Amino acid sequence: MDDTTLQVYSLLFLFATVVLVYTARFFHARPGRRRRQRQIAGFEQIPQWTTQSIESNRPLHLGFGGAAVGGDNTPTALAGAELFHQVIERAKASDASPIITMSAPATILLGQATLRRAWHKGDTLSRARWIPPDLAYAGAVTASMALDEPTAHIMAGRFGAELALMLDSASRHGQPSLAVSDRLDGQAVAYAMADHVLIGEELYAAAGYVAEDAPARADAAVLDVWRVLILLGAAALLLLEFSRQLAVISLPLVAVVAAVLVLLGVISYRRR
Numbered sequence: 001m002d003d004t005t006l007q008v009y010s011l012l013f014l015f016a017t018v019v020l021v022y023t024a025r026f027f028h029a030r031p032g033r034r035r036r037q038r039q040i041a042g043f044e045q046i047p048q049w050t051t052q053s054i055e056s057n058r059p060l061h062l063g064f065g066g067a068a069v070g071g072d073n074t075p076t077a078l079a080g081a082e083l084f085h086q087v088i089e090r091a092k093a094s095d096a097s098p099i100i101t102m103s104a105p106a107t108i109l110l111g112q113a114t115l116r117r118a119w120h121k122g123d124t125l126s127r128a129r130w131i132p133p134d135l136a137y138a139g140a141v142t143a144s145m146a147l148d149e150p151t152a153h154i155m156a157g158r159f160g161a162e163l164a165l166m167l168d169s170a171s172r173h174g175q176p177s178l179a180v181s182d183r184l185d186g187q188a189v190a191y192a193m194a195d196h197v198l199i200g201e202e203l204y205a206a207a208g209y210v211a212e213d214a215p216a217r218a219d220a221a222v223l224d225v226w227r228v229l230i231l232l233g234a235a236a237l238l239l240l241e242f243s244r245q246l247a248v249i250s251l252p253l254v255a256v257v258a259a260v261l262v263l264l265g266v267i268s269y270r271r272r
Contacts, residue, residue: 042178042196043209049152049176050090059096059127060087061150063141063166064111065181066133067157068104076182076203077107080156081114083206087154088118090210099148101141102157103133138162142169155179155194156203159186167193 053060062084067077088098097119100111111128131140142165144150153170155163159181167189170177179190180198190197198206 040198040202040209042198042202043206045152045176045178045196046087046154046210047090050087050094053091053096053098053151054094056151057094057096058149058151059094060091060098061141061144061148061153062087062098062100063153063155063157063159064100064102064104064107065137065155065157065159065163065186066103067182068106069110070106071104073158073182076157077104077110079204079206081110083156083203083210084114084154085118086207086210088115092118092120097127099144099150100128101131101137101144102128103131103137105130134160134162135165138165141166145169145173145175149173150175153177153179155181155190156198156206158182159190161185161189163189164193171195 049060052058064077064080067073067080069077084098084100091098097115100115102108102111108128108130112125115128129140131137141153153166153175155166155177156179159179160183163179163181163186167177167179171193176195178196178198179194180203181187181190187197187199191199
């Protein structure tokens with residue numbers, strides 16, 4: 001595939017996404033029309049955690065880890081910031097400002113800006129805390145669990161194996177956790193040890209599940225549509241590739257591909 005063809009496909013993909021977003025927002029904005037979203041346990045716990053933060057006057061801990069703006073994990077940092085913004089919006093009635101931690105210097109301003117967007121009671125500079133990376137980060141976060149007594153921990157960014165130390169300490173302090181990492185080792189730790197875990201693109205759909213406005217829910221619906229279309233396209237390409245090696249497309253092969261596609265759809269929508 002040459003560069004021109006790739007650019008054309010990219011523009012078509014972008015155009016289709018814009019059309020889907022505005023179409024979904026139009027239908028979600030109509031009175032009485034609210035689409036039932038997929039059930040993701042981690043997002044369902046956030047309203048409860050923010051309520052507990054307000055009632056107990058204890059902060060929430062929001063961690064970027066090593067996610068940084070300007071590097072290869074910029075999308076992860078921005079998606080985490082949007083999730084944190086929506087969480088802070090829900091908890092802004094509390095007197096205890098959420099704590100945002102990061103180990104990448106480039107993310108300090110992003111953390112402070114995230115607090116300022118939703119928290120209008122001041123004390124934002126001291127609540128956005130830079131900590132050295134890896135084990136030093138895990139040690140500082142672990143120490144703050146006893147000092148600040150956070151209501152819950154939401155880790156969304158870049159974490160490695162050091163995430164295990166933080167999740168273990170949170171569990172011993174009776175503080176629930178939600179974790180997602182763009183590193184494979186960190187994601188494996190999150191899946192095994194966190195109370196709730198996000199997988200794949202669920203981090204990028206966070207605003208649609210945590211926010212209470214219709215446009216955000218519409219954006220999450222577009223992600224669901226693209227997921228189905230990508231699965232269908234991948235299955236179709238796989239079937240075409242096999243058909244080139246066969247004189248006639250066999251019905252058993254078609255049945256197997258269809259069964260796998262249905263199974264993936266069921267897992268995607270009802271996994272939780």
